[in-house]
Amino acid sequence: MSKVLEKFTNNRLAVEIFSIAVLILAWWVISLNFTPRILPGPLFVFNLIIQDFTEGNAAYHLGRTLIRLLVGFFAGFGIGTGLGVLTGIKRFWGNFFGIIVTIGLAFPSLVWAVLTVCWFGVSEMVAYIPITLIIFPIVTVNIREGTKAVDKSLVDMAKVFRIKKLGIIRRVYIPMLMPYLMGTMRFAFSTAWKIVTVTEIFGLTSGVGYMLAYWYHELYAAQVFAWAIIFVIVVIFIEKFIFVQIDKKVFKWRPEAKL
């Protein structure tokens, strides 16, 4: 018996499945004591999710949120990468933008959301601008570290061979920055998806954040759970499948390490 138990505790996948089962079971048992308005059971939420997709417009809201997420994410990532490389190469710009990045990192996303509503009214800008402004300092800091770690001798060699500046950036800097870019991308993405729901609550009339706020005003926890879980599943899917695929493609040239 103890051998079977030992085998089980050493099997990672088995333990993970077990832990999810425990989580759902505990949720279900606790939920029996409450109405769905306060704490719905797993099955109830599952039905709600299906209902939101078939009868409601979950796909529409999810799509709106994802578009906002991607626009803000790419804008922030692009600006951050550009600034990160610049600040990593030129010391003057490193100091100059260093302080701006510090201020940017300290700004709560909520303040940006509130300010953009005041400035642009209720529009898509309310999502784009806060995501961009929150993400770019994070990206800048990480890419700056990456640029500083670039092997300078390779850059010198490229210069000796009279390769154009643009060529050096494309052929030397970017491949060496790739690991940093990939790591930062994941982190920036996980930050972006948390901000997008906040901004939607404030200044938009569609999207997952808007629906969360809507059900909050109805004080109906079951739908809050349903929408949060829909969102979590999509985000985990993007993380586990899309990012892993990009990772594989980008680093295809690497020899595989067998352990």
Place this chain on the structure above:
Amino acid sequence: MKNRTLTEILALTLIIVIWWVASLGLPSRVLPSPPVVLEYIIQDFVEGNALFHISQTLFRIILGFFAAMGIGIALGVLMGTKRFWGNFFGTWIMVGLSFPDIMWPILAIIWFGLGEMVAFLSITMIVMPSVTVHIFEGVKATDKSLVDMAKVFRIKKLSIIRRVYIPMLMPHIMSTMRYALAVSWKIVIIAELFGLSNGVGFMLNFWYRKFQVGQILAWALMFIIIMVILDKFVLDAIEKRAFKWRPEVKL
């Protein structure tokens, strides 16, 4: 152009100048000039009750922050030392990390009503999973041979934790602390805006409802300056104390 402080001052001045110039072309309702905002800040402190609101917010940050750090460190150590619990809580932490932040204040209000629980629960639930992950990584990176040596000398489990694990974990704990503090101060504002009737987040919402950009900027700047000071001075001081035993490196 090699002097760092000089460049930083130049950057700051440039931001303020751009802000000032932009404010000249726009009505003050949309973008007030820097002196106007400064005046608001002084006014909020002298005539208003800025100190009260900021201290309320700080108090909430500290409560949630310590709860999250405490639970996170305990869980991280457990997960790092026992493989079964590492796998077991690994999935729970993953789920916890994926929830949108905004869900916690909403659920806290539905469950507990408007009150201090909203801030406490939100900060704890959002910050705790990332603290756990960081500490988990830290524990995995500890030098196992030192633990083995302690065991050979028959040192009690509690002492091993206190004398071996914690000193080795200190660098991880410090960096996690900074990260946790930065996240906490952003979440507390959201929680206050939703479910509390005082604090910086509440005031931001109050002026937002009146569309007073000047006051929004004033409160945001006040809060950010205080948090940056806290991060730079208080945490730096704690770090210096924690690592006092380290020989100084002269470059």
